[in-house]
Each structure stands twice: as C-alpha cells, then as structure tokens.
Amino acid sequence: MTAETVESRIEPGLEEQIAELGRQARTAAQELAISSTEQRNRALREAAAALRAGTAAILSANSQDLDQARNRGTTGAFLDRLALDEGRIEAMAKGLEDIAALPDPLGRTLAAWEQPSGLEIERRSVPLGVIGIIYESRPNVTADAGGLCLKSGNAAILRGGSESHHTSGVILDCLREGLLAADLPESALQRPPTSDRAAVGHLLRLNSCIDLIVPRGGRSLIERVSEESRIPVLAHLEGVNHCYLHQAADPEKALHVVMNAKMRRTGVCGAAETLLVDRAVAEELLPPILKALRDSGCELRGDDAVRRLDSSVAPATDTDWDTEYLDAILSVRLVEGLEQALAHIARHGSGHTECIVTEDAQAADSFLARVDAAIVMQNTSTQFADGGEFGMGAEIGIATGKLHARGPVGADQLTSYKYLVRSNGAIRP
Structure with missing residues (x-):
C-alpha cells in the first residue's frame, strides 16, 4: 500500500x-x-x-x-x-x-x-x-x-x-x-x-x-x-550555548575547540553562540581566536572589555547574550573567573550544552557539577551535542x-x- x-x-x-x-x-x-x-x-x-x-x-x-x-x-x-x-x-x-x-x-x-x-x-x-x-x-x-x-x-x-x-x-x-x-x-x-x-x-x-x-x-x-x-x-528548546575559556586553558586547544564549536556548522542547535574568557588570560588567548573567527567569516559582537582588546569587534547589546544566532555570529564577553562565568551561564543559558576549556581538573569538576544544562563538557566542541555522536544512532x-x-x-x-x-x-x- x-x-x-x-x-x-x-x-x-x-x-x-x-x-x-x-x-x-x-x-x-x-x-x-x-x-x-x-x-x-x-x-x-x-x-x-x-x-x-x-x-x-x-x-x-x-x-x-x-x-x-x-x-x-x-x-x-x-x-x-x-x-x-x-x-x-x-x-x-x-x-x-x-x-x-x-x-x-x-x-x-x-x-x-x-x-x-x-x-x-x-x-x-x-x-x-x-x-x-x-x-x-x-x-x-x-x-x-x-x-x-x-x-x-x-x-x-x-x-x-x-x-x-x-x-x-x-x-x-x-x-x-x-x-x-x-x-x-x-x-x-x-x-x-x-x-x-x-x-x-x-x-x-x-x-x-x-x-x-x-x-x-x-x-x-x-x-x-x-x-x-x-x-x-x-x-x-533553542541552544544558547557557551564556550568558557578558563584561565588554565591550553591556548591551542582553546583555538581549535572554539573554532569548531562556532564554525563547523553554524545552523545546528549545538553551535556555540557566546564565548566567555577569563580576563586574566584574555590578552594572550583572545586575539588569535578572534582573528581566526573573523578570517572564517564570523561576525563578532563583544562587551567593552573585548572591544578594548580588538576595536573591530562590534558592540554587543543586552539581547545578544540571549540570542541563538544559528549563523556566523558570536558574542564575546570577559569574565573575572569561574564564578562570574557560572553566573552568566545561569542567567543566559538555555539548558542545552555548555563547555569549559581548562587544564585545571578542580575547575572543570566544579563547572561540570554546577552548570544546570542537559550536556556539560570539558575541552570538547559543543557540536558533539548530537545523539549520533553519543552512540545513539540518531536523535x-x-x-x-x-x-x-x-x-x-x-x-x-x-x-x-x-x-x-x-x-x-x-x-x-
């Protein structure tokens, strides 16, 4: 039939x-x-x-x-x-x-x-x-x-x-x-x-x-x-997902994770939409990441602290922190450390997927335990938020x-x- x-x-x-x-x-x-x-x-x-x-x-x-x-x-x-x-x-x-x-x-x-x-x-x-x-x-x-x-x-x-x-x-x-x-x-x-x-x-x-x-x-x-x-x-629900670069992040690892999390496929729900960076390491970590994102066609929107590091970044609005772009757009914010990153995610995250990039096991364990989301990751691209990648065949x-x-x-x-x-x-x- x-x-x-x-x-x-x-x-x-x-x-x-x-x-x-x-x-x-x-x-x-x-x-x-x-x-x-x-x-x-x-x-x-x-x-x-x-x-x-x-x-x-x-x-x-x-x-x-x-x-x-x-x-x-x-x-x-x-x-x-x-x-x-x-x-x-x-x-x-x-x-x-x-x-x-x-x-x-x-x-x-x-x-x-x-x-x-x-x-x-x-x-x-x-x-x-x-x-x-x-x-x-x-x-x-x-x-x-x-x-x-x-x-x-x-x-x-x-x-x-x-x-x-x-x-x-x-x-x-x-x-x-x-x-x-x-x-x-x-x-x-x-x-x-x-x-x-x-x-x-x-x-x-x-x-x-x-x-x-x-x-x-x-x-x-x-x-x-x-x-x-x-x-x-x-x-x-929508994926307002964050990548948080902790002060103990490995620079090369941070670059690769962020680029993949944002730019592999910008239209999927596992794509990163906001990048949080510890202020203590921002001058070291952030410029090469912003350059790589821009060279790949990503539009960048940042807070005042980010724009002081890179004046070509457009100013972010309050709406940006709550937006699932599903496009080559990324909002970027500097934070004072783990506690402020957790507070930002708790306020603006959608409970989908969150990632910390760090070599500090204690910081990673705290992030994984305290973030209230369906999927919480360490040193892993958020684009792995997928049933097929989890061994489920599909989702x-x-x-x-x-x-x-x-x-x-x-x-x-x-x-x-x-x-x-x-x-x-x-x-x-």
Missing part, C-alpha cells in the same frame, strides 16, 4: 483527517508493541536501502524546496539546514543502520524483586505508544525521528515544516518501504496530508490518540506547542527539560515501563 493510498482513505475536513491519522497510528502502535526485534531492525535496514536508491528523487524534491525558500528571500544558515546532498542522504541511511544495530530498548527487565507477601514484581520497558513530532526546516529529522520511533516500537505522526514539505515526503515514503518490507503497518509512520499550520493545532488537541508531543525548532514553535498542547510535551532532539528525558533523545528515551506482578494466589489481608 502506498502513501497515497493511506491518505486517500481519509475523508475531507482537516480536523477529521488528523483524527483519522491518530486512530490509524493508535492501531499501528498496538501492532508495533508486539513486533519482534528482527522485524523492526529489518524495517530500518530496508528503509536505509530505499533512501540510497531514492537519492535522485530526494535531491529533486529538495531542489524544489530550496527554490521556494530562496524565492521567499531565505538565506544563510536556514538554507544550510534545509539543503541535502548525497553525503547527507548517506548519513541518514547510515543513521538508520546504526539505530538497527543498537540493542532492543523494549522488553528489558529494568528491575525485579520479591515481596514477603509472595508477590514477584518485574519492571519492564515498553513503548510510549504514539508520538507526535513537530519540527522545522531540517528534512533529515524525518528519517532520524521515524527511525527512532520504529526502533522503540512507537507509531509516529511527523509534522515537518512547510519549507521542507516535498523533501520530507519522499524520505517518509522510503521509511514506509521499510515498514512494508518487514510486514509492519505502513500507518506506523504518517504525516498530515497538508502543510497548513492549522494541522499543528489539531495534533496538539488529539490527546485521545497521541501520548507525547516532541517539538523541535525555534522558540516561537516551542512556546506555541507548550501553550496549546493537551498532550505531554518533551521540549527541544529526535536535545531535550532541555528535566522530566522523562534530558539531552539527546534516542530510542531508549522513547520508552516507558510497566510492572508485571505474579504470585501463587496471594491475597491482601
């Missing part, structure tokens, strides 16, 4: 269309929950093969999306997040294969014990059920999110941004080929049949069918979902809240558990 066949069964009327998607997903989730490990892994491997075979079709659809984006005046990092090439398609396929190679997150005995009453109790991992995923621009999220939901036995309704509508549709067709090859229900992975933003509102009210909403995008999307959803939300996003899951959301984080209780006819007195 093709994607067109599934969608053609839905009666007109957007709200009813979304409700029907939810009903189909709920039925599919019940089947996925009892599917075998090999079935789900086969579906992932077959989907990876379909992505490779469909490279030309994916690139053609992506070209259409890119042309429309350029016609709307879109430039810079947004186009980079939207654009695919053969390398990125291969990375998506490899990501699905990596997910297939992971241990099955379902059916694990998380704990087991016996009570004096004769109860034998087991806590076992199970799928969440149906997950609604709402995301912007990056079409690779379709493959990552769909693959992780499949691995963890969850059905998914994938609502990508209108800017990647054509590309995401072709990628979803490849995932569905994998489902069919493994004799799993095609309705396990669906998307609304329209790019109309009203579809998001209908999804957020479908608490009778959807168990969790995962939004991945900018602040406006996260705020809308958090305000409107009748369903629990696992939020992926749906970086969860910046503290309930259910935090940090990269992989297959394990898309499970819950239930208690299995057995006895030999125990009754409670």
Whole structure:
C-alpha cells in the first residue's frame, strides 16, 4: 500500500483527517508493541536501502524546496539546514543502520524483586505508544525521528515544516518501504496530508490518540506547542550555548575547540553562540581566536572589555547574550573567573550544552557539577551535542527539560515501563 493510498482513505475536513491519522497510528502502535526485534531492525535496514536508491528523487524534491525558500528571500544558515546532498542522504541511511544495530530498548527487565507477601514484581520497558513530532526546516529529522520511533516500537505522526514539505515526503515514503518490507503497518509512520499550520493545532488537541508531543525548532514553535498542547510535551528548546575559556586553558586547544564549536556548522542547535574568557588570560588567548573567527567569516559582537582588546569587534547589546544566532555570529564577553562565568551561564543559558576549556581538573569538576544544562563538557566542541555522536544512532532532539528525558533523545528515551506482578494466589489481608 502506498502513501497515497493511506491518505486517500481519509475523508475531507482537516480536523477529521488528523483524527483519522491518530486512530490509524493508535492501531499501528498496538501492532508495533508486539513486533519482534528482527522485524523492526529489518524495517530500518530496508528503509536505509530505499533512501540510497531514492537519492535522485530526494535531491529533486529538495531542489524544489530550496527554490521556494530562496524565492521567499531565505538565506544563510536556514538554507544550510534545509539543503541535502548525497553525503547527507548517506548519513541518514547510515543513521538508520546504526539505530538497527543498537540493542532492543523494549522488553528489558529494568528491575525485579520479591515481596514477603509472595508477590514477584518485574519492571519492564515498553513503548510510549504514539508520538507526535513537530519540527522545522531540517528534512533529515524525518528519517532520524521515524527511525527512532520504529526502533522503540512507537507509531509516529511527523509534522515537518512547510519549507521542507516535498523533501520530507519522499524520505517518509522510503521509511514506509521499510515498514512494508518487514510486514509492519505502513500507518506506523504518517504525516498530515497538508502543510497548513492549522494541522499543528489539531495534533496538539488529539490527546485521545497521541501520548507525547516532541517539538523541535525555534522558540516561537516551542512556546506555541507548550501553550496549546493537551498532550505531554518533551521540549527541544533553542541552544544558547557557551564556550568558557578558563584561565588554565591550553591556548591551542582553546583555538581549535572554539573554532569548531562556532564554525563547523553554524545552523545546528549545538553551535556555540557566546564565548566567555577569563580576563586574566584574555590578552594572550583572545586575539588569535578572534582573528581566526573573523578570517572564517564570523561576525563578532563583544562587551567593552573585548572591544578594548580588538576595536573591530562590534558592540554587543543586552539581547545578544540571549540570542541563538544559528549563523556566523558570536558574542564575546570577559569574565573575572569561574564564578562570574557560572553566573552568566545561569542567567543566559538555555539548558542545552555548555563547555569549559581548562587544564585545571578542580575547575572543570566544579563547572561540570554546577552548570544546570542537559550536556556539560570539558575541552570538547559543543557540536558533539548530537545523539549520533553519543552512540545513539540518531536523535529526535536535545531535550532541555528535566522530566522523562534530558539531552539527546534516542530510542531508549522513547520508552516507558510497566510492572508485571505474579504470585501463587496471594491475597491482601
């Protein structure tokens, strides 16, 4: 059965269309929950093969999306997040294969014990059920999110941004080929049949069918979902990430970490947006870093102390310290030491990823223990904030809240558990 066949069964009327998607997903989730490990892994491997075979079709659809984006005046990092090439398609396929190679997150005995009453109790991992995923621009999220939901036995309704509508549709067709090859229900992975933003509102009210909403995008999307959803939300907030160069930082290491954290890909949520530097070593550390950033095309905005070291740095405003640029822009501030760096991060950070560059083990341990973020690093580029780099195969996003899951959301984080209780006819007195 093709994607067109599934969608053609839905009666007109957007709200009813979304409700029907939810009903189909709920039925599919019940089947996925009892599917075998090999079935789900086969579906992932077959989907990876379909992505490779469909490279030309994916690139053609992506070209259409890119042309429309350029016609709307879109430039810079947004186009980079939207654009695919053969390398990125291969990375998506490899990501699905990596997910297939992971241990099955379902059916694990998380704990087991016996009570004096004769109860034998087991806590076992199970799928969440149906997950609604709402995301912007990056079409690779379709493959990552769909693959992780499949691995963890969850059905998914994938609502990508209108800017990647054509590309995401072709990628979803490849995932569905994998489902069919493994004799799993095609309705396990669906998307609304329209790019109309009203579809998001209908999804957020479908608490009778959807168990969790995962939004991945900018602040406006996260705020809308958090305000409107009748369903629990696992939020992926913006990444206002900091690199802090401590007074014991190795100069060469600091240069390489900062350059990679900012400039490897400026449009990803793990990119560094603010550089903090201890005043005591700023004259030594900062000039070569600022030069390298500028030579790479990065716009620099700094406080007065930074501008006294380099007058070509533009003045930073109060807004800069709270901005996720997702572009070749970096705000720079001098601090008096670890305590002031921690205070700045506590005030302006988004709880995503924070890094200290230092050879002082005590300072590093204090930073890692005291910074309240999903990911805290030492001497490591913030661009490693990625489920694939963490060995998860892929990720749906970086969860910046503290309930259910935090940090990269992989297959394990898309499970819950239930208690299995057995006895030999125990009754409670």
